[in-house]
Amino acid sequence: MSIAATETRPAAWRLLIGYVLPHRWALLTGALLSLVTGATGLLLPLVAKGLIDNLSHDRAITGALLAMSALVVANAALGGLGSYVLRRTAESVVLGARRALSSYLLRLRITAVDRSEPGDLMARITSDTTLLREVTTDSLVGLGTGGLTLVATVVMMGLVDPVLLGVTLAVIAGAGTVLGVIVPRINRASRRAQDAVGVMGASLERILGALRTVKASGAEHREERTLHEAAEESWRQSVRAAKWSAAAGNTAGLAMQIAFITVLAVGGARVATGAIEVGTLVAFLLYVFYLMSPIQQVVGAITQYQTGAAALARIQEALSLPSEPAARPAPLPTPGAEPAALAFDDVRFRYADDLPYVHHGVSFAVPARGMTAFVGPSGAGKTTVFSLIERFYDPESGTISLDGRPLADWELPRLRSAIGYVEQDAPVLSGSLRDNLLLGNPDADEDALTRVVRTTRLDGLVARLPQGLETLVGHRGTKLSGGERQRVAIARALLRRPRLLLLDEATSQLDAVNEAALRDTVADVSRTTTVLVVAHRLSTVTMADRIVVMDAGRVRAVGTHRELVAADPLYAELAATQFLATAG
Numbered sequence: 359m360s361i362a363a364t365e366t367r368p369a370a371w372r373l374l375i376g377y378v379l380p381h382r383w384a385l386l387t388g389a390l391l392s393l394v395t396g397a398t399g400l401l402l403p404l405v406a407k408g409l410i411d412n413l414s415h416d417r418a419i420t421g422a423l424l425a426m427s428a429l430v431v432a433n434a435a436l437g438g439l440g441s442y443v444l445r446r447t448a449e450s451v452v453l454g455a456r457r458a459l460s461s462y463l464l465r466l467r468i469t470a471v472d473r474s475e476p477g478d479l480m481a482r483i484t485s486d487t488t489l490l491r492e493v494t495t496d497s498l499v500g501l502g503t504g505g506l507t508l509v510a511t512v513v514m515m516g517l518v519d520p521v522l523l524g525v526t527l528a529v530i531a532g533a534g535t536v537l538g539v540i541v542p543r544i545n546r547a548s549r550r551a552q553d554a555v556g557v558m559g560a561s562l563e564r565i566l567g568a569l570r571t572v573k574a575s576g577a578e579h580r581e582e583r584t585l586h587e588a589a590e591e592s593w594r595q596s597v598r599a600a601k602w603s604a605a606a607g608n609t610a611g612l613a614m615q616i617a618f619i620t621v622l623a624v625g626g627a628r629v630a631t632g633a634i635e636v637g638t639l640v641a642f643l644l645y646v647f648y649l650m651s652p653i654q655q656v657v658g659a660i661t662q663y664q665t666g667a668a669a670l671a672r673i674q675e676a677l678s679l680p681s682e683p684a685a686r687p688a689p690l691p692t693p694g695a696e697p698a699a700l701a702f703d704d705v706r707f708r709y710a711d712d713l714p715y716v717h718h719g720v721s722f723a724v725p726a727r728g729m730t731a732f733v734g735p736s737g738a739g740k741t742t743v744f745s746l747i748e749r750f751y752d753p754e755s756g757t758i759s760l761d762g763r764p765l766a767d768w769e770l771p772r773l774r775s776a777i778g779y780v781e782q783d784a785p786v787l788s789g790s791l792r793d794n795l796l797l798g799n800p801d802a803d804e805d806a807l808t809r810v811v812r813t814t815r816l817d818g819l820v821a822r823l824p825q826g827l828e829t830l831v832g833h834r835g836t837k838l839s840g841g842e843r844q845r846v847a848i849a850r851a852l853l854r855r856p857r858l859l860l861l862d863e864a865t866s867q868l869d870a871v872n873e874a875a876l877r878d879t880v881a882d883v884s885r886t887t888t889v890l891v892v893a894h895r896l897s898t899v900t901m902a903d904r905i906v907v908m909d910a911g912r913v914r915a916v917g918t919h920r921e922l923v924a925a926d927p928l929y930a931e932l933a934a935t936q937f938l939a940t941a942g
């Protein structure tokens with residue numbers, strides 16, 4: 359994935375803290391419950407010591423037995439409650455991260471989307487955020503509770519016998535050195551595994567988005583190989599991370615076994631010399647056993663954090679992509695709102711610093727109302743005009759103004775609410791026909807919907823479908839024909855009552871009858887709205903109020919069809935070729 363590291367990002371743990379902070383009280387409650395659970399367990403060896411001492415001195419043991427039973431029950435009950443509270447909090451942290459990330463990705467600038475893989479971004483929202491669950495519970499809480507329990511246990515051990523404590527700590531220090539070597543390897547492997555999941559997501563999105571083309575090109579096997587390679591890379595790296603995590607866990611386990619044996623040997627010698635009693639040694643050994651759990655917890659927390667940190671870094675990368683400011687949606691133009699006037703003044707633009715200029719000083723003015731058509735060879739920069747009007751990109755120099763105000767001075771939602779835009783490939787989203795039509799104006803009433811369905815000649819289709827407007831159109835509207843998709847896209851734009859309507863090759867896939875009807879509709883709309891049309895087929899725009907002829911990023915002529923046929927050789931040639939083709 360090509361998310362570039364554009365700026366220095368704060369440490370991953372800061373981001374984690376940001377997600378965790380709103381849930382601090384729940385987390386603290388869970389951690390406290392875990393601690394109390396740990397403390398109840400911590401008392402067990404002491405009660406056991408008392409029981410043994412009582413036994414060896416022929417005293418009653420009923421009290422100690424009852425206390426031990428109560429502690430065991432309390433331990434289980436509090437432990438269960440604590441783990442529920444923690445798990446719930448961890449899920450809330452994941453939810454918070456997913457919400458924040460999905461809101462952010464919806465606001466991404468188109469420039470950022472251009473250089474990202476949607477599948478990889480999806481993986482960051484779905485897969486990487488999932489890893490925060492373990493980081494929250496295992497790492498944060500594990501480190502907190504495990505660390506505290508560890509300190510408390512060490513203090514208790516020190517109270518029981520400082521010499522044996524020294525022996526134990528020496529063994530633990532040795533294990534710590536080994537862990538220092540292992541832990542960074544877990545981080546690296548985890549990062550690579552998550553990156554591979556991102557690559558897989560990107561490949562899947564690419565393939566499923568064009569499955570018909572993949573099949574028609576007989577490319578299934580090659581694409582399958584790409585997917586498998588990404589899956590295998592993720593597997594390889596996850597296995598590597600698992601290997602190092604297991605090594606870390608085992609190092610901790612081994613250290614405890616060594617500590618146990620050493621304590622047994624040194625403690626046995628101390629019992630033999632009479633330095634300590636048997637009860638003290640037994641209590642200390644129980645503490646050594648007891649140490650196992652917090653140590654495993656702390657080591658688990660550290661290793662788990664490496665996976666989480668890798669995921670956090672990927673989330674941070676997504677959050678560092680350029681985005682549009684968060685703003686409230688703006689109201690749509692009221693019925694009968696004044697149409698907009700538009701002007702480009704010496705606009706220079708390129709899609710990236712390392713790409714050639716697409717517009718080399720484009721200037722034209724479009725008054726309010728009427729139809730303006732943009733024609734010219736492929737790649738001339740016509741669609742780019744529309745992208746700049748929508749502020750998907752900003753020009754490098756020059757000014758674009760709407761109603762005499764530079765676009766940069768417009769609040770983005772307000773600017774876009776004034777515009778209806780039908781993209782070149784007329785995208786239709788999965789969902790019902792109704793969902794698609796209402797996408798740009800969810801508050802449109804049934805009358806407006808019926809009217810727009812009629813004017814875009816979708817009424818025949820709606821009547822034919824058993825479920826009418828509720829019919830599901832499939833992924834990207836695959837259950838509709840190309841022409842139907844275009845009409846849905848036009849209807850969607852019209853429902854917004856735009857003050858400026860942008861139609862990019864919006865009728866290219868319609869049959870002659872539908873195209874003529876839609877042309878009449880657009881002409882009708884242009885009486886009350888400013889309409890801009892990009893068209894390859896000149897036949898669709900001969901009646902436009904003005905035609906802007908673009909070539910290689912420049913406006914070479916502006917006029918009516920009649921004026922341009924007489925005055926502009928390129929337009930005359932385009933017209934001649936196309937009308938010849940039509941006649942032939």
Ligand SMILES: Nc1ncnc2c1ncn2[C@@H]1O[C@H](COP(=O)(O)OP(=O)(O)OP(=O)(O)O)[C@@H](O)[C@H]1O
Nearest residue numbers: 472709710713716735736737738739740741742743
């Ligand atoms: N997102 C993008 N990133 C980089 N370059 C782009 C991008 N979109 C378009 N271009 C390039 O900008 C140039 C102009 O593209 P544009 O789509 O504006 O042309 P057009 O006149 O609408 O062409 P057509 O008639 O074929 O639709 C083309 O050379 C194209 O390759």
